[in-house]
Amino acid sequence: MSLLSVRGLRKSFGSNVVLDGFDLEVSAGECVVLIGASGSGKSTLLRCVNLLETVDDGVIHLGSEDITDPRVDPDRVRSRMGMVFQAYNLFPHLSVLDNITLAPMRVHGRPRADATAAARAILERVGLADKASVRPDELSGGQQQRVAIARALVNSPELMLLDEVTSALDPELVGEVLDLLISLKAEGMTMVLATHEMAFAKQVADRVCFLHGGAIHEEGPPAALLGAPSRERTRAFLSRFVGL
Amino acid sequence: MANPPDERVDAPGGLTDRWVPSALEQERRAYRRSRTVRSAAIASISTILVVGALGWVLTHSSGWPRVQETFFDWDKAVASFPAVLSGLWLNIRVLLVCAVLITVLGLTIAVMRTLRGPVFFPLRLFGAAFTDLFRGLPLLLVLLLLGFGVPALGLDGLPQEAVFWGCAALVLSYSAYVAEVFRAGIESVHPSQRAAARSLGLTHTQSLRFVIVPQAVRRVLPPLLNDFVSLQKDSGLIAVLGVVDAIRAAQIETARDFNFTPYVVAGVLFVCLTVPMARFTDWVARRQGFQGSGLV
Numbered sequence: 449m450s451l452l453s454v455r456g457l458r459k460s461f462g463s464n465v466v467l468d469g470f471d472l473e474v475s476a477g478e479c480v481v482l483i484g485a486s487g488s489g490k491s492t493l494l495r496c497v498n499l500l501e502t503v504d505d506g507v508i509h510l511g512s513e514d515i516t517d518p519r520v521d522p523d524r525v526r527s528r529m530g531m532v533f534q535a536y537n538l539f540p541h542l543s544v545l546d547n548i549t550l551a552p553m554r555v556h557g558r559p560r561a562d563a564t565a566a567a568r569a570i571l572e573r574v575g576l577a578d579k580a581s582v583r584p585d586e587l588s589g590g591q592q593q594r595v596a597i598a599r600a601l602v603n604s605p606e607l608m609l610l611d612e613v614t615s616a617l618d619p620e621l622v623g624e625v626l627d628l629l630i631s632l633k634a635e636g637m638t639m640v641l642a643t644h645e646m647a648f649a650k651q652v653a654d655r656v657c658f659l660h661g662g663a664i665h666e667e668g669p670p671a672a673l674l675g676a677p678s679r680e681r682t683r684a685f686l687s688r689f690v691g692l
Numbered sequence: 693m694a695n696p697p698d699e700r701v702d703a704p705g706g707l708t709d710r711w712v713p714s715a716l717e718q719e720r721r722a723y724r725r726s727r728t729v730r731s732a733a734i735a736s737i738s739t740i741l742v743v744g745a746l747g748w749v750l751t752h753s754s755g756w757p758r759v760q761e762t763f764f765d766w767d768k769a770v771a772s773f774p775a776v777l778s779g780l781w782l783n784i785r786v787l788l789v790c791a792v793l794i795t796v797l798g799l800t801i802a803v804m805r806t807l808r809g810p811v812f813f814p815l816r817l818f819g820a821a822f823t824d825l826f827r828g829l830p831l832l833l834v835l836l837l838l839g840f841g842v843p844a845l846g847l848d849g850l851p852q853e854a855v856f857w858g859c860a861a862l863v864l865s866y867s868a869y870v871a872e873v874f875r876a877g878i879e880s881v882h883p884s885q886r887a888a889a890r891s892l893g894l895t896h897t898q899s900l901r902f903v904i905v906p907q908a909v910r911r912v913l914p915p916l917l918n919d920f921v922s923l924q925k926d927s928g929l930i931a932v933l934g935v936v937d938a939i940r941a942a943q944i945e946t947a948r949d950f951n952f953t954p955y956v957v958a959g960v961l962f963v964c965l966t967v968p969m970a971r972f973t974d975w976v977a978r979r980q981g982f983q984g985s986g987l988v
């Protein structure tokens with residue numbers, strides 16, 4: 449059974465219909481990469497799944513729970529997922545450690561000592577153990593993004609949603625974040641990520657989905673979809689990326 | 693995963709020890725120093741000239757002897773100083789109590805106005821009505837209405853003291869302003885911060901409390917302190933209710949011989965009270981400007 453199941457999702461902003469009958473199934477442990485032109489709705493989809501947007505129509509299941517049901521508590525649903533944003537969105541007034549312990553303490557009610565220990569362990573893991581007490585703006589972009597991933601990971605989410613987590617980074621820093629995601633995947637983390645980096649998609653994806661016209665236009669394993677797309681629109685999009 | 697060493701950040705640390713500024717840099721620094729000295733000299737000379745000219749014009753005007761006698765009588769100043777100073781002590785206490793209450797009430801109203809959802813409509817409406825009303829009413833009017841009107845009702849249980857109603861008027865008027873400052877701060881925090889907080893599972897209230905409001909307060913600290921500087925002097929308006937603060941004390945001293953020097957004494961004391969606060973505000977603003985540059 450799928451861990452995440454999106455069926456017939458529709459989302460519009462005013463007259464701009466962004467997602468129109470969108471379907472996506474993600475099984476546990478799978479890494480799905482969303483690609484598509486700017487404005488094709490990648491971020492919108494991730495925000496809908498994270499319940500940061502209310503959907504116009506369709507259903508989203510997380511496990512066996514219909515999370516688009518207005519009777520479910522959105523805060524509890526969100527705490528089962530980890531979301532990482534393109535612009536990191538770290539809290540500038542809190543130290544790195546406090547950024548990470550905020551949710552465990554306030555949402556999950558863990559005692560401070562316990563939350564701090566968990567945060568230190570996760571910082572160790574993303575290679576930033578020595579940065580626990582600094583403010584986010586004293587870190588490089590790659591370090592900030594790794595803190596944002598650590599912040600999302602510390603709650604042991606069932607699903608990670610990553611929105612263009614590398615587009616603000618130079619190639620070397622992309623490597624840092626990529627290594628981290630590959631190791632997460634090896635541990636069986638389920639991930640949905642939006643990206644414009646085809647090389648990145650190639651390395652982490654089990655499946656790549658090309659979004660166009662408010663739905664998945666074409667999908668498949670990375671080698672097949674990126675190497676030999678079968679549909680005209682996909683080919684046109686991918687032809688812009690050199691070195692594939 | 694192995695920890696990737698953060699070479700980018702750590703590397704330059706050890707290299708800076710033996711650095712001696714190049715000849716070019718030393719020349720640039722010498723030039724900057726000379727410019728600083730030059731500007732300081734120009735500033736002092738022009739200040740002396742302007743103040744001197746003003747003083748000369750004033751003291752050589754035909755009415756000056758009379759003005760000096762009624763406003764700047766040294767003996768009168770010394771004689772009235774203790775009474776005015778003890779009046780000022782009341783202003784200071786009023787100020788401290790009001791500042792705390794204004795902060796609490798202002799922030800509460802601001803948060804009320806940012807609540808979303810139909811359930812909170814009455815609170816939003818109340819917040820909007822409160823700010824509209826008390827920003828619109830002249831402070832003097834609020835003082836008179838509360839200070840003379842409410843005690844006249846003769847309701848049991850309500851305090852009768854003029855100081856209490858004077859403070860109440862200050863708190864109501866200023867909270868309306870301060871609420872708007874806080875609200876501007878809350879709305880200036882980028883929506884992505886709220887999204888990040890919500891995506892971690894924090895509730896609306898928790899997001900406000902731990903993420904949005906702390907950032908908002910930091911941002912609006914300079915304008916907020918500015919409002920408190922203004923409150924320091926407006927605390928003198930409670931004199932109209934007959935409360936013996938610095939201004940009322942000066943008025944009493946003046947009434948004996950129609951010499952207005954005590955008012956000048958009170959004015960000087962008020963300025964002495966607000967200057968440190970104003971400098972503190974500047975200092976906070978500068979520090980924020982420096983810190984703020986790194987954020988978005």
Ligand SMILES: Nc1ncnc2c1ncn2[C@@H]1O[C@H](COP(=O)(O)OP(=O)(O)OP(=O)(O)O)[C@@H](O)[C@H]1O
Nearest residue numbers: 461464466484485486487488489490491492493612
């Ligand atoms: N809050 C919003 N209000 C109005 N329109 C929005 C909003 N968010 C997104 N849109 C619109 O929805 C469409 C899809 O946006 P979305 O951010 O999902 O695209 P994307 O695929 O993530 O693009 P990119 O690759 O540039 O990040 C765009 O046309 C955008 O203008």
Ligand SMILES: [Mg+2]
Nearest residue numbers: 490491611612
């Ligand atoms: Mg996007």
